[in-house]
Every structure is written in structure tokens, then in C-alpha cells.
Amino acid sequence: MLEGPPDRQRILADAARMAAIAGGDTRAFEILMQAETARLVSLSESLLSNSAEAEEVVQDAFIRLWQQASDWQPKARVATWLYRVTYRLSIDRLRRRRPSVPVADVEDGLASDGPSPEEELWMNQRARLIDAALRGLPPRQRAAIVLAHGEGLSQSEAAAVLELSQEAYESLLARARRQLRKLVAAAQTGDTGSGLDDR
Amino acid sequence: MxxxxxxxxxxxxxxxxxxxxxxxxxxxxxxxxxxxxxxxxxxxxxxxxxxxxxxxxxxxxxxxxxxxxxVHDRVAEAVATSLPAPPGDGRRLILRLAASFLVAALAGGVLGQMIQPTADPEETELAMLESLLYGPGEGELQ
The missing domain is CATH 1.10.10 (Arc Repressor Mutant, subunit A)
Known part of the structure; x- marks a missing residue:
């Protein structure tokens, strides 16, 4: 998954977009936000387990991008920069937090849900299952999983977001996938045993 | 194995x-x-x-x-209300501010050279020392 000519083209296209944003083109900025917001919030939410905070982090990342648009250097894709800033801001918030009790919050959330149609219930159960499993991973593993998923970033770009070599990122991702599979399996069978790799 | x-x-x-x-x-x-x-x-x-x-x-x-x-709507709305002036304009504003500070500093330097101090340096040092030891005098409180 090396960066080839298509990536170079995207980097140059991004540079043109950033030049437009630097000139005050709010439409170009809006298009960028439209394309990246959901995935950025997904990354931040996976780390913070809090939607409101995740949205604040992404707002902050976009504001920084706007402010720094005139200094943009076409060395990487804008998405990579945004993911990196979102990741750092999320980790900063995580570090500032005192140990919390997210499990109780989650249980409260479950209890407060009213009855819903069968399909919605099933979807909610799946969403809760994967969210709970993700929360069982250390933050860097969570980020590695979310960055690897979907069509947002190449492997080398995801490695750059986490400031890792591609090899180190692959190892981290492999550990994360293995842990996540264990956690999902444990959640499905009701086994909450520990012994998980927290690296 | x-x-x-x-x-x-x-x-x-x-x-x-x-x-x-x-x-x-x-x-x-x-x-x-x-x-x-x-x-x-x-x-x-x-x-x-x-x-x-x-x-x-x-x-x-x-x-x-x-x-x-x-999600997108909330983030976009919050960003829109928080955005400063377009980045190009903001940069120009900072440059203008920096330039005005520079001009003021240069003008101050030139004026300092043109206007000779009237107070005796020794008296000034003594006043500063008294101020440090005994606190501000009446004139300094005003």
C-alpha cells in the first residue's frame, strides 16, 4: 500500500483546495468539512467515548486548518493532517481526564432507551457491541482500528497520523484486531475475562 | 508444532x-x-x-x-460561528499589527535619542532603591 501517483495527484489537488481556502473560499472549506467530518468524529469518539467532546475536537481541528491554510505545504493530504490533529487533540483530552467510569455511563444509556422496532434494536445492539469492544482497547489500538477501517486513509497515511513507521503501525493494527476479535467474542458469550494485551 | x-x-x-x-x-x-x-x-x-x-x-x-x-451540521455550524476572518485577511491583519508595533518602536528609539534625560541618574537610582525598601511614595500612588 505504498503511495503512488494517485496519492501525489490527491496531494496536489488538496494543495489547490487549501490555496482557495487561504483566499477565504468558504465553499471549498465546506466541501472539505462535508467529506471528512463524519470519519473524524468517528475517530475522536472512539477515543473519547463521548460524542459531544468528539464534535468539539473536530471543530477545533477544522478551525486550526482554516487558520493555517495560508501556510499549507503540499507534502501530505489534508485528510492526513486533519486525522493527525484530531488524534492529538483527542489524546490530549484523554490525558487531562481523571479516571472515569464509562461503564456506568454506558449502562445508564442502555437503561434509558425506550422500546424500538426490531431492526433498530438489532442495529443498536450491534453498535453497542462494537463500541463496548472498542472501549476495551487501549487508545492507540482503538485509533489504529478506526483509521484502518473504511476508505479514508492508506496504511502509510494512517501510520503517519499515529507518527509510527508503517511496520510499527502494521504490528499495532495486528494486535488491535486480535484483541478486538477476542473482546467481541467475549461480549457475545458473556465472558468478561481479562488477560488482554494492553500495548 | x-x-x-x-x-x-x-x-x-x-x-x-x-x-x-x-x-x-x-x-x-x-x-x-x-x-x-x-x-x-x-x-x-x-x-x-x-x-x-x-x-x-x-x-x-x-x-x-x-x-x-x-453530526456534520452541528460541527459546521459551530465552526462557522467560531471562524476568525478569512485566513488571508487574518494574516494581513497580523502583519499590519506587527508593522505598526515596529514603527512605534523605531519612533520611540529616535525620540529617545533626541530628548535628553533631565533627571540625575544617581537621584533616580536612589529613588528606586527607596521605593524597593520602603514601598511606593505618595507621588507613585497617584
């Missing part, structure tokens, strides 16, 4: 490294080998199914974020 166990270990390692979508593996030969092992070995098939199930859950999570237009 038997060959079968070795194969399963390698299969799981590759699955962890490259994910459950065998068509996306960078190493085509390894993908083909994994496909054949999954057909032949129930343990490999089960591991592949488990990995696919987890990826399906992640897909569902991702789709939920992408489908929630409220």
Missing part, C-alpha cells in the same frame, strides 16, 4: 495484519494461500468468519456516523 498448527498460526497472523478482506491483501500469493486454507481447515474458516463479523460491525458503526447528517 505440526504443519497444520504452523499454518493456522501464520493464517491468523496474516488475518490480524491485513484484515478479513482477502481481496485487499497486498500479497496476492498469501491471499490465495489463505483462501485455500480456509476452504480446507474449519479452524481457519471460523477465524475468517469471526474477523469478517467484526469488520461488519465496524462497517455498521462507520455507516452510522456517515448517515448521521446531524
Amino acid at each position: 505440526t504443519d497444520r498448527q504452523n499454518d493456522l498460526t501464520r493464517f491468523n497472523d496474516l488475518l490480524d495484519r491485513y484484515g478479513a478482506d482477502l481481496t485487499a491483501w497486498p500479497d496476492r500469493d498469501a491471499a490465495q494461500w489463505a483462501r485455500e486454507l480456509a476452504l480446507a481447515a474449519p479452524e481457519a474458516r471460523r477465524a475468517l468468519e469471526d474477523a469478517r463479523q467484526v469488520e461488519a460491525l465496524l462497517n455498521a458503526r462507520e455507516a452510522a456516523f456517515a448517515g448521521d447528517t446531524g
Whole structure:
């Protein structure tokens, strides 16, 4: 998954977009936000387990991008920069937090849900299952999983977001996938045993 | 360790490294080998199914974020209300401010050279020392 000519083209296209944003083109900025917001919030939410905070982090990342648009250097894709800033801001918030009790919050959330149609219930159960499993991973593993998923970033770009070599990122991702599979399996069978790799 | 166990270990390692979508593996030969092992070995098939199930859950999570237009709207609205002037203008503003500070500093320097101090340096030092020792005098409180 090396960066080839298509990536170079995207980097140059991004540079043109950033030049437009630097000139005050709010439409170009809006298009960028439209394309990246959901995935950025997904990354931040996976780390913070809090939607409101995740949205604040992404707002902050976009504001920084706007402010720094005139200094943009076409060395990487804008998405990579945004993911990196979102990741750092999320980790900063995580570090500032005192140990919390997210499990109780989650249980409260479950209890407060009213009855819903069968399909919605099933979807909610799946969403809760994967969210709970993700929360069982250390933050860097969570980020590695979310960055690897979907069509947002190449492997080398995801490695750059986490400031890792591609090899180190692959190892981290492999550990994360293995842990996540264990956690999902444990959640499905009701086994909450520990012994998980927290690296 | 038997060959079968070795194969399963390698299969799981590759699955962890490259994910459950065998068509996306960078190493085509390894993908083909994994496909054949999954057909032949129930343990490999089960591991592949488990990995696919987890990826399906992640897909569902991702789709939920992408489908929630409220997320984008909320973020866009908050960003719009927080944005400073267009970045180009903001930069020009900072440069203008920096330039005005520079001009003021230069003017101050020139004026300082032109206007000679009237106070005796020794008296000034003494006043500062008294101020430090006894606190500000009446004149300084005003």
C-alpha cells in the first residue's frame, strides 16, 4: 500500500483546495468539512467515548486548518493532517481526564432507551457491541482500528497520523484486531475475562 | 508444532495484519494461500468468519456516523460561528499589527535619542532603591 501517483495527484489537488481556502473560499472549506467530518468524529469518539467532546475536537481541528491554510505545504493530504490533529487533540483530552467510569455511563444509556422496532434494536445492539469492544482497547489500538477501517486513509497515511513507521503501525493494527476479535467474542458469550494485551 | 498448527498460526497472523478482506491483501500469493486454507481447515474458516463479523460491525458503526447528517451540521455550524476572518485577511491583519508595533518602536528609539534625560541618574537610582525598601511614595500612588 505504498503511495503512488494517485496519492501525489490527491496531494496536489488538496494543495489547490487549501490555496482557495487561504483566499477565504468558504465553499471549498465546506466541501472539505462535508467529506471528512463524519470519519473524524468517528475517530475522536472512539477515543473519547463521548460524542459531544468528539464534535468539539473536530471543530477545533477544522478551525486550526482554516487558520493555517495560508501556510499549507503540499507534502501530505489534508485528510492526513486533519486525522493527525484530531488524534492529538483527542489524546490530549484523554490525558487531562481523571479516571472515569464509562461503564456506568454506558449502562445508564442502555437503561434509558425506550422500546424500538426490531431492526433498530438489532442495529443498536450491534453498535453497542462494537463500541463496548472498542472501549476495551487501549487508545492507540482503538485509533489504529478506526483509521484502518473504511476508505479514508492508506496504511502509510494512517501510520503517519499515529507518527509510527508503517511496520510499527502494521504490528499495532495486528494486535488491535486480535484483541478486538477476542473482546467481541467475549461480549457475545458473556465472558468478561481479562488477560488482554494492553500495548 | 505440526504443519497444520504452523499454518493456522501464520493464517491468523496474516488475518490480524491485513484484515478479513482477502481481496485487499497486498500479497496476492498469501491471499490465495489463505483462501485455500480456509476452504480446507474449519479452524481457519471460523477465524475468517469471526474477523469478517467484526469488520461488519465496524462497517455498521462507520455507516452510522456517515448517515448521521446531524453530526456534520452541528460541527459546521459551530465552526462557522467560531471562524476568525478569512485566513488571508487574518494574516494581513497580523502583519499590519506587527508593522505598526515596529514603527512605534523605531519612533520611540529616535525620540529617545533626541530628548535628553533631565533627571540625575544617581537621584533616580536612589529613588528606586527607596521605593524597593520602603514601598511606593505618595507621588507613585497617584
